[in-house]
Amino acid sequence: MDVKELRSLFPALGRKVYGKPLVYFDNAATAQRPQSVIDEWTRISVESNANIHRAVHLLSEEATEAYEAARESVRMFINAPDRSNIVFTSGTTASVNLVAFSFGEAFVSEGDEVIVSECEHHSDIVPWQMMCQRKNAVLKVLPTDDTGHLKTGLLDSLITDKTRIVCVTHISNVLGLVNPVKDIVRISHLRNVPVLIDGAQGIVHTKVDVQDVDCDFYVFSGHKIYAAPGTGVLYGKRQYLEKMPPYMGGGEMVGTVRFSGTTYAPVPLKFEAGTQNFAGAATIRPALELASQISDDRELDRYSCSVRDFLLDSIMSEARIRLYGVPDDRDEKIPLFSFSVDGVHHEDLALILDKMGVAVRSGQMCAEPLMDRFGVTGMLRVSLAPYNTMEEAVYFMECLHKAISMLG
Amino acid sequence: MEKSLQEVENEVVDEFSMFDGWLDKYEYLIELGKALKDYPEDKKTEDRLIKGCQSRVWLDCSIDGGKIFLNADSDAIITKGIISLLIKIYSGRTPQEILSSDFSVVDRIGLKENLSPTRANGLVSMIATIREIASENL
Numbered sequence A: 001m002d003v004k005e006l007r008s009l010f011p012a013l014g015r016k017v018y019g020k021p022l023v024y025f026d027n028a029a030t031a032q033r034p035q036s037v038i039d040e041w042t043r044i045s046v047e048s049n050a051n052i053h054r055a056v057h058l059l060s061e062e063a064t065e066a067y068e069a070a071r072e073s074v075r076m077f078i079n080a081p082d083r084s085n086i087v088f089t090s091g092t093t094a095s096v097n098l099v100a101f102s103f104g105e106a107f108v109s110e111g112d113e114v115i116v117s118e119c120e121h122h123s124d125i126v127p128w129q130m131m132c133q134r135k136n137a138v139l140k141v142l143p144t145d146d147t148g149h150l151k152t153g154l155l156d157s158l159i160t161d162k163t164r165i166v167c168v169t170h171i172s173n174v175l176g177l178v179n180p181v182k183d184i185v186r187i188s189h190l191r192n193v194p195v196l197i198d199g200a201q202g203i204v205h206t207k208v209d210v211q212d213v214d215c216d217f218y219v220f221s222g223h224k225i226y227a228a229p230g231t232g233v234l235y236g237k238r239q240y241l242e243k244m245p246p247y248m249g250g251g252e253m254v255g256t257v258r259f260s261g262t263t264y265a266p267v268p269l270k271f272e273a274g275t276q277n278f279a280g281a282a283t284i285r286p287a288l289e290l291a292s293q294i295s296d297d298r299e300l301d302r303y304s305c306s307v308r309d310f311l312l313d314s315i316m317s318e319a320r321i322r323l324y325g326v327p328d329d330r331d332e333k334i335p336l337f338s339f340s341v342d343g344v345h346h347e348d349l350a351l352i353l354d355k356m357g358v359a360v361r362s363g364q365m366c367a368e369p370l371m372d373r374f375g376v377t378g379m380l381r382v383s384l385a386p387y388n389t390m391e392e393a394v395y396f397m398e399c400l401h402k403a404i405s406m407l408g
Numbered sequence B: 001m002e003k004s005l006q007e008v009e010n011e012v013v014d015e016f017s018m019f020d021g022w023l024d025k026y027e028y029l030i031e032l033g034k035a036l037k038d039y040p041e042d043k044k045t046e047d048r049l050i051k052g053c054q055s056r057v058w059l060d061c062s063i064d065g066g067k068i069f070l071n072a073d074s075d076a077i078i079t080k081g082i083i084s085l086l087i088k089i090y091s092g093r094t095p096q097e098i099l100s101s102d103f104s105v106v107d108r109i110g111l112k113e114n115l116s117p118t119r120a121n122g123l124v125s126m127i128a129t130i131r132e133i134a135s136e137n138l
């Protein structure tokens, strides 16, 4: 497949903004959706709209089938051992909150420690902070160096016999560097500490094999990998999922309910209380089918590497631009670039670029500790998807120069 | 006679209607931003800071003879340009005058996206603060 063919699958990419073709470079925030995903959502809503797992009628059966087929497609995509390892949630944030709460209830007590990295998104910091407050536990931080690489060498010395879990992002949404998650898991497991990986970006840009990485939890959002918003995944090892109490109580997550007490459904349903976003979840299947097709396509891969390299070289060669997340080796960098321009505010750049048709992100990007780490109030971020083209990248660089010269 | 607040608002809107492209509008705002009178560094304090996810805005208010005087600054130049317009319109006015405005002027000059309340933007909070100060001093 070439990039043109790929683009034709995404109706939103055809739109214009302010009379100019849209250049969508905010893919790390959310990806555009292919027609197959839109069609699946419509199909469920038109043909098979019924509550899942409950009724015996045909519509309910079809909706349940689509939902469970999506679960199977997630299992395959990340090579989980079993479907029961896959819990559907509303997104990365919901998955982390679920683990922080339920794992915290089961395994964390006063004086225990949780380790997060300095480059985490707020959604992999705040839930842990909340749990630590509730449990009187201590949150410790694994720092990054000036190039944005995690100081993995410090991890072993940060872990104590009080450490209950290590939480790191696979790829920071600011730095765009693939973290050595396999090493992190190995180091942590040698000390008998489980690891949660925030895969919100990792799932989009790397091939994930949870058994190979051997992580204990892997979480991601559907909407960043072409599926409907409000969908998400929690992969967890059975040994933990089974010991963790439910996060929410309600319908569907129960075995038997008596006023004298309730037993819970087996995993994963134990964690899926209430009516689920079944129309959304069903779209994960076509979304992951396309994602697999893209990642297996050599031509697309070569192309998107060339676009990434062009942007990396262009940005690195500008004296006025400071890039955060500088790779030692190109292949550890995803096509995501956060930077600041000397003497120019990120918001001004984003406003002007928007008017030129280029959608970028500016601000703190939900990673305030990282902004503090680099001593900035915010950054400008461009994040590309496989459907972005070299022409768009070239146009972006032109627009960036123009915006910088307007701003003086 | 002194111009009414609404007259100044209309003037600003007229001024902006001369530009048909956003580029010219932004260039003008950047100019206004650069020309905004110096805001004293020692007044860039936490309590005067209106923090947004994007640009930071410092707002200093004083009341003299029943009128509210505004001085403000931002680290972003386009926001600073808009601040300069707001000062032109709202500074040196009575609380009654300020509250008689619906603050739609930024929208009317076609800069609505700078003021989206769902965006953590210092400017939105700045307008809210000006209104608050006006109500407190009625």
Ligand SMILES: Cc1ncc(COP(=O)(O)O)c(C=O)c1O
Pocket (backbone or CB within 6 Å): A028, A029, A091, A092, A093, A094, A121, A123, A124, A169, A171, A172, A173, A198, A200, A201, A221, A366
């Ligand atoms: C690395 C990372 N973690 C977590 C999140 C939160 O994802 P969501 O808002 O979909 O829950 C994001 C996305 O914004 C992200 O990029």
